[in-house]
Amino acid sequence: QDDSYLSPRNSAEFKLYTLSQESGRSAAKYFVNTNPKFFTKDFAEPHIPCLMPETVSxxxxxxxxxxxxxxxxxxxxxxxxxxxxxxxxxxxxxxxxxxxxxxxxxxxxxxxxxxxxxxxxxxxxxxxxxxxxxxxxxxxxxxxxxxxxxxxxxxxxxxxxxxxxxxxxxxxxxxxxxxxxxxxxxxRLTADVHIFNVLISAAPDVREKYNERWDLIADLLNQMSQQKVWPNLLTFNSVLKALRRCGPLARTQALLTLNEMKAVGIAPSLASFDHVIAVFYKSGKRSSGCLESKDLELGYKVQNLVEVGENWRMLGDSYQQSIYYGRFFKLLCIMEHIDEVLKWYRLLIPSLYYPNPQSLRDLFQALDTDSRLDLLPAIWKDIRSLGHDNKLALVEEVLSLMARDEHSPEVQESLAVCALDVKSVFDGDKGRPGLEWSTSSLTHITSLLLKANKTQQAWEMLQIFKAKNRVPSERLLNNFLSVCRSDGSCQRAVDLVQLSAAFCLPATSVLAKQVLAEFDLTEEQRCGV
Structure with a gap:
């Protein structure tokens, strides 16, 4: 992902990217194994067997x-x-x-x-x-x-x-x-643990009623005890998986199964917890248990389990992984400090999780809560690289947050530069059609430029109001007039009154009186007002 052009820009491309990685590994392995004569030299010290051809002939x-x-x-x-x-x-x-x-x-x-x-x-x-x-x-x-x-x-x-x-x-x-x-x-033979494991997992397929399924599972467990076959982790996971198809009685038996695991000294795996959560939550809500309870500590425990070995495979396909990481990230945005949120943001995105617009809104809320809106320009660059800059509602929310508060001159300069980059999205760049200008988006960008004393670019934005048949607010015109007053720009103030008159705004007369009273105008300029 060093080349930004090759980075996935939407969920479909992210899935294709993930699958292509696995496909590339399989293709490389196939080529090595079908042409072993080209890979006879072993340069690795110590020897790495997985990098050498397999003996397939x-x-x-x-x-x-x-x-x-x-x-x-x-x-x-x-x-x-x-x-x-x-x-x-x-x-x-x-x-x-x-x-x-x-x-x-x-x-x-x-x-x-x-x-x-x-x-x-x-x-x-x-x-x-x-x-x-x-x-x-x-x-x-x-x-x-x-x-x-x-x-x-x-x-x-x-x-x-x-x-x-x-x-x-x-x-x-x-x-x-x-x-x-x-x-x-x-x-007169004794079964082994592998036989019992698969029979337990098959129990729901040979019985129709929920209680009959559990009775069969319990009978198999009793036979294990009678035959002195010690259960393993897969035994308990098979029980929990079968309980997912045992209806209401599964909730009680699932907890008893976890207690039995603890009693025999077998630690639950990620699959164990997945089965238990599936018993208590419907399929659409399984990964939202920690989120609904706002239990950050439990969320971290689940994530730690995911990071052990290859437990991440238990998350399912790319779609299920996206759901899990999306909800984990939302929990972080709600409950965690912004520095920790940003750490996980860099860890997860985009290598493990391709964020959707809602996840980015959750990040905006976390930034707003901790008063770190100065980081919005950096997040905007990520939005562009991820391909979400074509989402009008998301873009307007970025502009709204940037324009809402007053910041230090350095931050205002950074926000103004970001606003000009956002403007290029509306104008259309990189061969893509531009977004449709709204009054709010025009107002926000103009306000950001005014706060950074970029008067010329702000005046150009006012011309876009006129070209797109959008009407600027009275507050925006007053802000522009204040900047003109600070700069001593008399001609720009006159032009502002004329622009207000062209829009037939009710505030034009008040604006004209202020310009006449507060600016040292020439006779020609007074006639223009």
Whole structure:
């Protein structure tokens, strides 16, 4: 973002910018991995593995268990299936651990691998989508390769069941996953924590009533205790996520779940808090809990959680991130000191958050509250770089705040220079059409120029009043006359009376009397008045 021309100027461009960053990283990774011969030299000390090409080409071509392990390690799903079938045809039997690994591969492979091996039936998802993955909805297919390999296993242990059950839950075969869990128990095996985690998350999909869903979750937790399986963070997050679909009883159970986490010594993650907030707030209000309660301390705690590791990914897509950062920034503007607000302003904008006009208004209010309107010129530069200088209401609010109070000569000079830059927006610059002049915007800019003793530019603004059929106020004309009196500019005072007469203003006669009484006019000038 060093080049201001490349900086995003609206929310759509900001989203495109974020996506292009990720796309660029993926493209670079693809090029490195598909052309490893160009990246064989390692200049880094110490060695940085992620900067070097991955080993993606197959080296073992003969039919053997080692070749199968190689394909599994490289996530070559189709090649692994072909090699497994060739081993069976050759009469060789892979080790039990190898069977487990290939089943684990099935539970974690990508959409492209699924489609290429016809593992799933692919259906078009109707309605609005936001992610690339939303283009397709995956469904578990009967008698697929995973089930075939599982049925061919000479011995089935907990890891084999775990891989298959996780794959079933991941791809929508919830009832079949519970059936497979029953089969595991019938074979006198004990489930692992991964099985319980996915079954808990699938509980709302196999029960219709809210109380039945919770009863199933509670039953699974009791079975965990009976089988002496210790829960982990994902277990509790699965419970909280499932509670989001359990109706009114979720509020009580969510708090009890947090208490249980504390009792077993497991700290909640950002996802845990997200699920809890979702239980107590509707989807449109989840990120506004701290804002509604004006709880700045809680807001900072949530932000600290976001900054830990990769917790920021839990915020969701760019739209959800924008909502979160917008509300966090609003809370800061309302409750925090202006110096702290400005610190966060520089941290968040525009690298993490592209502000909308309302966020900028919140910043104006914070500046006004702490009497720091002298910073408005710097904020105006940001408004221009962000592309919000085409919002008439926002521009007029900037002008109104700058023109409202009296400031030191240095500040007034800075505000006047800023006002002239705002004027260029109304005139139209950078090949864009200008904004429509209003009486208030003309008045504010003229007042700012007068306060900085820029009489010539202020007089030019009065000519724009006439050109745009806008009528200046009596107060503005009196201010202009006061500047003329201070400068001893008699001719400008006469011109002001003539301009007032051209507008047919009621105050023209009073203005003329003041000029005649207070200025040393020539006979010609007196005739003009």
């Amino acid at each position: 197959l080296r073992l071509e003969e039919v053997s268990e080692e070749a199968l392990k190689e394909r599994i390690s490289l996530s070559k799903v189709t090649a692994a299936v072909d090699m497994y079938d060739q081993l069976l045809q050759a009469g060789e039997c892979a080790h039990t651990h190898t069977h487990t690994h290939i089943l684990c591969l099935y539970s974690n492979f990508t959409q492209s691998a699924l489609s290429s091996m016809l593992f799933l039936q692919v259906q078009q998802r109707k309605g609005r989508f936001r992610h690339a993955s939303d283009f397709m909805k995956t469904m578990w297919r009967e008698n697929n390769n995973a089930e075939r390999i599982f049925n061919l296993l000479p011995e089935r242990d907990t890891r084999c069941y775990s891989a298959l059950i996780r794959g079933m839950v991941k791809h929508g075969a919830y009832a079949k996953a519970f059936s497979m869990y029953t089969d595991l128990l019938n074979n």
